[in-house]
Amino acid sequence: MSKETLEWLNANTLIGYTAARGTAWHYRASMQDEEANHYPGPVPVDDVRRRLFSWEALSRPIYVEDPVTGGLSTVPERQAIVRSDTGHVMGIFSDAYEPHPYVEWLVNTISRLLDDDLSIGSAGLLKGGAVAWVSVEVPENITTPEGVEFRPHLIGATSFDGSLATTFKRVVTNVVCDNTMAAGLAEHGQQLKIKHSKHSKLRLNEARDALNIVYQVADDFAEQVKRLCETSVSDRQWAAFLDEFAPMPDERGRSRSLAENKRQVFNRMWRHDDRVSPWAGSGWGVVQAVNTYVHHEQTVRGACRAERNALRTVTGGVDDLDRETTRLLEKVLGRPVLSPSA
Known part of the structure; x- marks a missing residue:
């Protein structure tokens, strides 16, 4: 990652609750201004306005x-x-495009809805300020009986480059690997979108309903983890999954070498990586392996890894990845995993 990208992340993102989740991997003390961009507790609303959104579109x-x-x-x-x-x-x-100012849409609305149990956990700018997000979180990490520690939150995001409608969506941060994961693998529609059009507006009751989703995330995600951890994946089934996710070309060459290298990384994580190996032999281990690989191991082109990961979070790429992983797993097992009948 270039020095310029590191400087951008250290100056244009605000990371809260570091006492619970640790510092972001991009943190560099030497690149901090007089004010650090990390907070042991929640990120103050006024700091988001002042430090990130003090300009206009x-x-x-x-x-x-x-x-x-x-x-x-x-x-x-x-x-x-x-x-x-x-x-x-x-x-x-x-001229039909209507910009949604960050302060009005991502700060003022959320600040009117925050209560004693919800605060801003992170906020940031991407793509030169053309994309922004604010994350609303609960103060404490949650740990499932299976040993999966996570933080449920709701992200509000919008853009000035046409890449994103104003969106409120629920996601989960997996603390052990700092990965963002889909909060509901078996369902869609867990988000609210408002287009950038004339007369567009966010009705307060809709935003309130979206924020209330935060309280539902913990139970839904914990049940999802439970079902996946109870899903046994044998060595043979793991190999079959890799055949689906990283198929091996018959002819030798660059494509075959890339597939072999990818499989080596997956097998290393499956057996030896603390972010994956504790759940090896289960459906959760499969989902965790793919999510961790894409977040931290896969080659990134055309963007830095942190920006790519953040954009995938706000645009829905993370949800698509985790759902596709589950679909491939169900194909290999020959049965549903997350449906009520599973």
């Missing part, structure tokens, strides 16, 4: 050079969304 007209006169002509029905502090162009849209 402005709509500006777009001009092109006239090839005949050499002057500038306005592009009709188009606008650029730029940062007020740096002038950075975050996105170009039709």
Whole structure:
């Protein structure tokens, strides 16, 4: 990871509850300003406003050079969304696009809904400020009888580059490996989305319902972990799963070498990695192995790992990954795992 990326993460993310989950892997004391970006407890709402969202997203007209006169002509029905502090162009849209200011949509709404049991656990900016998130969390980690320690939370996220509607969704952080995981593998629709269109608005009762989901996450996720831990996966079934997830090409060459290397990493984690091996031989071990591999081992192209992981969290890539893992596992086992009849 480049020094510039590390500097961005240390200056443009705020990480709370480090007394419960430890520091983020990108933390560098030498890159901190006068104020550290890590907090032993919750992240204060005012700090999110002041340190991350003190600028505005402005709509500006777009001009092109006239090839005949050499002057500038306005592009009709188009606008650029730029940062007020740096002038950075975050996105170009039709005039029907309505930006959702971070303070209004991600801070003010959430701060009106927070109670004694919920606080801001993290917040940050990605892609030069074009994407932002705020995470609402409970103060304490939760540990299941199977030894899985996690933190349930709800993420509010939006963008100024067109990549993301304003979204509130429930997720889980697996503390042992600092992975984000899907809170409900067997279900969809656990999120609220509002498009960036004229007259779009977030009704307070909808946001309240979304935040209430945080209280349901712990029980739902713990039950999911229980079912997966009770699902036995033999050595033969683990090998069959790898055949599905990382198929081995018949012909020798680069593709076969890549598949062999991937399988070696998976087998190492399955047998020796503390983030996976305690649950080897179970469905939970399979889900944990794939999630950990993608978060921490898989080659990342076109972005830094931390930004890639954060974007996957807010856009739903994490949910898709965990659900696809479960689908492949059920295919190998020949039976459902998480359905009531499992």
